[in-house]
Amino acid sequence: MWRRVVSASHFTFAHKSIANNKDVCKLKFWEAFTTEIPLKEKGTFQRDKTPFITFVLGGPGSGKGTQCMKIVENFGFTHLSAGDLLRREIASNSADGTMILNTIKEGKIVPSELTIRLIQKEMESSDNYKFLIDGFPRSEENRIAFEQIMGVEPDIVLFFDCPEDEMVKRVLNRNQGRVDDNIVTIKKRLKVFDALNLPVVKYYMEKGKLYKIKAVGTVDEIYKQVYPVFASLNFEQVRE
Ligand SMILES: Nc1ncnc2c1ncn2[C@@H]1O[C@H](COP(=O)(O)OP(=O)(O)O)[C@@H](O)[C@H]1O
Numbered sequence: 594m595w596r597r598v599v600s601a602s603h604f605t606f607a608h609k610s611i612a613n614n615k616d617v618c619k620l621k622f623w624e625a626f627t628t629e630i631p632l633k634e635k636g637t638f639q640r641d642k643t644p645f646i647t648f649v650l651g652g653p654g655s656g657k658g659t660q661c662m663k664i665v666e667n668f669g670f671t672h673l674s675a676g677d678l679l680r681r682e683i684a685s686n687s688a689d690g691t692m693i694l695n696t697i698k699e700g701k702i703v704p705s706e707l708t709i710r711l712i713q714k715e716m717e718s719s720d721n722y723k724f725l726i727d728g729f730p731r732s733e734e735n736r737i738a739f740e741q742i743m744g745v746e747p748d749i750v751l752f753f754d755c756p757e758d759e760m761v762k763r764v765l766n767r768n769q770g771r772v773d774d775n776i777v778t779i780k781k782r783l784k785v786f787d788a789l790n791l792p793v794v795k796y797y798m799e800k801g802k803l804y805k806i807k808a809v810g811t812v813d814e815i816y817k818q819v820y821p822v823f824a825s826l827n828f829e830q831v832r833e
């Protein structure tokens with residue numbers, strides 16, 4: 594079921610910045626998706642459909658990105674990894690690049706507004722309506738800011754539950770040249786995960802939106818738990 598959140602803040606259309614353009618267009622995120630657009634403009638876009646949002650949570654190395662790739666293949670989602678979007682900002686030498694890099698090296702969390710702006714931009718420019726938002730929200734502050742800025746909640750939340758020693762082993766073997774895949778940063782990230790991310794997991798569990806996946810075993814063994822979650826959803830029916 595699509596849930597709408599009462600929110601004081603407004604989504605600004607046409608990639609305008611949230612802070613400076615509150616009055617430009619008082620559409621909430623879901624309204625932008627559901628607003629009627631003339632058929633000619635719509636083309637093959639599916640923006641007349643309300644977005645279906647899945648948050649993908651789990652500690653570093655729990656296998657979020659790996660499983661998201663399989664969900665994309667089978668169920669046609671658009672995969673938005675918050676970490677990838679932030680790394681793209683660093684690589685593009687954006688004004689915030691140095692701050693993001695230092696935050697990631699320290700195993701800390703980038704200010705919510707920045708990460709949400711990157712996610713929002715990708716969602717706005719996508720033709721798809723099914724989104725996997727991977728590695729977000731990583732804190733209650735992330736979660737609350739997303740709800741306020743976007744005016745929406747996720748439809749479902751996946752949580753990859755993995756023992757710490759397995760996560761450390763996977764991260765140290767990841768070999769993607771990431772600045773945070775080292776033993777010093779991973780220890781810090783695990784502490785941040787326990788302190789800030791687990792409360793988000795608890796929040797969605799209490800709301801009845803959480804699908805907890807036992808993230809040990811082979812990729813295919815884990816996917817056997819993930820597949821039925823999506824196979825059981827009729828995307829047309831879950832929407833109002
Ligand atoms: N079930 C698994 N068993 C062993 N290694 C895995 C498994 N799933 C993923 N990996 C590997 O572990 C590393 C971390 O996986 P990744 O999907 O990047 O996790 P996350 O996005 O949660 O940090 C990658 O090198 C990936 O290939």
Ligand SMILES: Nc1ccn([C@H]2C[C@H](O)[C@@H](COP(=O)(O)OP(=O)(O)O)O2)c(=O)n1
Pocket residue numbers: 651652653654655657658674675676677679696697700701702703704708727728729730731735773782
């Ligand atoms: N919501 C988010 C997501 C990621 N980040 C930063 C901090 C995280 O340690 C890094 C890397 O995130 P990413 O999701 O790519 O990491 P893992 O795939 O879990 O290993 O990015 C953030 O600040 N806020």
Ligand SMILES: [Mg+2]
Pocket residue numbers: 657658674676728
């Ligand atoms: Mg990842």
